[in-house]
Amino acid sequence: MSNADLLDRRLRAVPRGVATAYPVYAAKADNAELWDVEGNRYVDFAGGIAVVNTGHRHPRVVEAVRRQLDAYTHTCFQVIPYEPYIAVAERLNALAPFSGPAKTILFSTGAEATENAVKIARAATGRSGIISFAGGFHGRTLVASAMTGKVVPYKKNFGPMPPEFWHLPFPVAHHGVSVADTLRSLEFLFRADVEPSRVAAFIIEPVQGEGGFYEAPHELLAELRRLCDAHGILLIADEVQTGFARTGRMFGIEHSGIEPDIVTVAKSLAGGFPLSGVIGRAAIMDAPEPGGLGGTYAGNPLACAAALAVLDVIDQENLLARANQIGAATKERLTAIASRNDVVPIMAIRGPGAMIGFDIVREHGAYQPDPEATKRVTQAALAEGLVLLSCGVFGNVIRILVPLTVPDAILEEGLQKLERALVAARL
Template identity: 40%
Template sequence: MEFPHVSSALGIVHPLRIEQGVNAEVWDSQGHRYIDFVAGIGVHNLGHGHPAIRTALHHQVDRLIHAAFNATPHGGYLDLVAALDTFVPVSYPLTTMLTNSGAEATENALKIARAHTGREAVIAFDDGFHGRTLAALNLNGKVKPYKQSMGSLPGPVYHLPFPSPDNDVTDAEASAALVRLCEVSLPVDEIACVIVEPVQGEGGFRRLSPGFARHLRDFCNHHGIVLIFDEIQCGFGRTGERFAFSHLEVEPDLLLMGKSMAAGVPLAAVAGRAELMNAVPKGGLGGTYSGNALACAAALKVIELMSEDNLARWSQTVALAILAHYHTWQDSQRYPMIGAITGIGAMRGIVFEDTCNASGSEHLAALVSTAREHGLLLMPSGRKRNILRLFPPLTIEPEILEEGLSRLGRALDTLTP
């Protein structure tokens, strides 16, 4: 399918024209049905068109569609930031700024860290992803395609290896790299912030090591550095907890939220300790559409629906089904390209390895195409695009989940000689 009038710089994974979505199912302009394991790249944790979200939006449309909060504050914004103070599991009172997108939340977090510390340098991690705007680009731990042809990027930014149970980087190696960085390249008193995903999204659903997370927290405390957790993709229930940092037992100074925050209506946020959030001069934060009334209404309903019981049940259902099929595929020894499984809860990736006849990325590209022909939408990830990320809605019906995983198995059959 061709897309005239659309910039060719947009990389399209699935050349479709989607017209309708209900929970984990979507239909294209030709009426073809697909099971959606992409879910808006993690936006639809509650599925397409959750009835309670639709009702909240219809009600809000009849009351107020938009008011620019910087000029005329509205109740939805105020109600939502109050709800986030209760919903986000940190020990301190939460101060929040709403934004339109995750990248915008990232950019504002950098501004806040600079204003609070009076420093500029940032530490980020290999394979991380934090957005496509200019300053966010430099944080990303991957050149292609994000940093190509961009020239000099805002900085300074330094990258460390990402230690994880899902890769071969140890805590000791990452800690040694941090020591070396501060001895060779970067005075520690010039570091404004460290930004990291508790579970990498674009990087392949890899978990941050809890031990290294604690080391980072101690390092930042000792040197007056702001610790930023980017939960734009892994937050709002994807890992079985409200936020993935709960698995680490470490609190951030600033938290980035987005994607599934408002169930498909554009909304994100940067939130954290008041002394940081209030460090920027008055008027230095804001935006015309930031905290739009419709988006706030949707987010308030998302928070209401994401009770602890629901999150635990949804995550367990999705995780157990994925793990059962994965182990069946791996134990069969029919698919030599299938490597390790990554992630936690309902945030799972499958690594595709090189074989004698194709690279892992080639195997995954073929799988994504073939699965679409079987009525299943999938999404690649990883530096080499060789990690399949599975993103079914948390609310997916068990029978639809089983159908989707069975279709994935049939697509895998086409990869074997």
């Protein structure tokens, strides 16, 4: 079996709407390393898009799932409930980044989490409007796509989008958008399109994922919280990519000290098994009628077993501190690389914890996005044996999502490969 054979089969069997970054096919993975079907080895700086914060096939996660396999794999929680679902909810309620009682409902994907957060917010407030941000990504279902702040590829040819969804510009200094600009746009929105009393919720990523790894300014989050309190609006923190130690805190919004009302989670919650959830203030979560929420596979027992092991690993292996160590080492290396003239120009090295991004530009000292050079970097990285992802509204951001369990030697190897890729991509 070869990568070329599988690519040919994939092109004939799978529609083009699901894109893949690279034409290599996985055969094995362990912690922060991958091997393809031809035996080529890669250091993984993508982590399945922030899904394996605890590494590929962490032994404790594998063992927990194996034990659950021997018991039962599915009953549907709405038919015959089971203890692991309740245990995950209890653990997440205890970790909730807000004061007061919390409740959690489980689903399977991030899009299910964000879409159900909208349903819960609407039920709790009796309102319909949702405000999100340009560059934000909240999933690919139709409601999640409506919240997502990027047309291509997430909305193109899928319209019309559901009504009652609005977007604000997301403040990024070198994109020319300030917090004041965002708040002026919100004032305009309230005057021109929707009154505050019809808005159910704001939804925001504490650090934008697909949008470019830009952190939501704490000043903005504080003002959103003030407006929510003044107008009876709920604040939803989309922690699908930022959650579970990636930013050096359990949840990214904890860096700001601002309390949300609802939190959406997924990705690294279950270490590679499909599990998502909505955590919220108890009174808000109880607003929907019985039967209004759920899903056949929602809160699958195998995924719940994995999630309990993941939460143990984060705690017992001190992954919050490890994320900060990885981030500091990575940003220090990137800062040194940025001063060199033999690499593609890079700038704006950023990110809390180990959620690191930087921009590739056409020349030093000016912000001119270079998406073509960014593509050359990711391709050169793959040739070096490094799995690396890009993102951003201009397609010029490199994002680093290495597993937090990566050994120092493998992290160093990956950074060396990245450095060589930045050199190779310079024309």
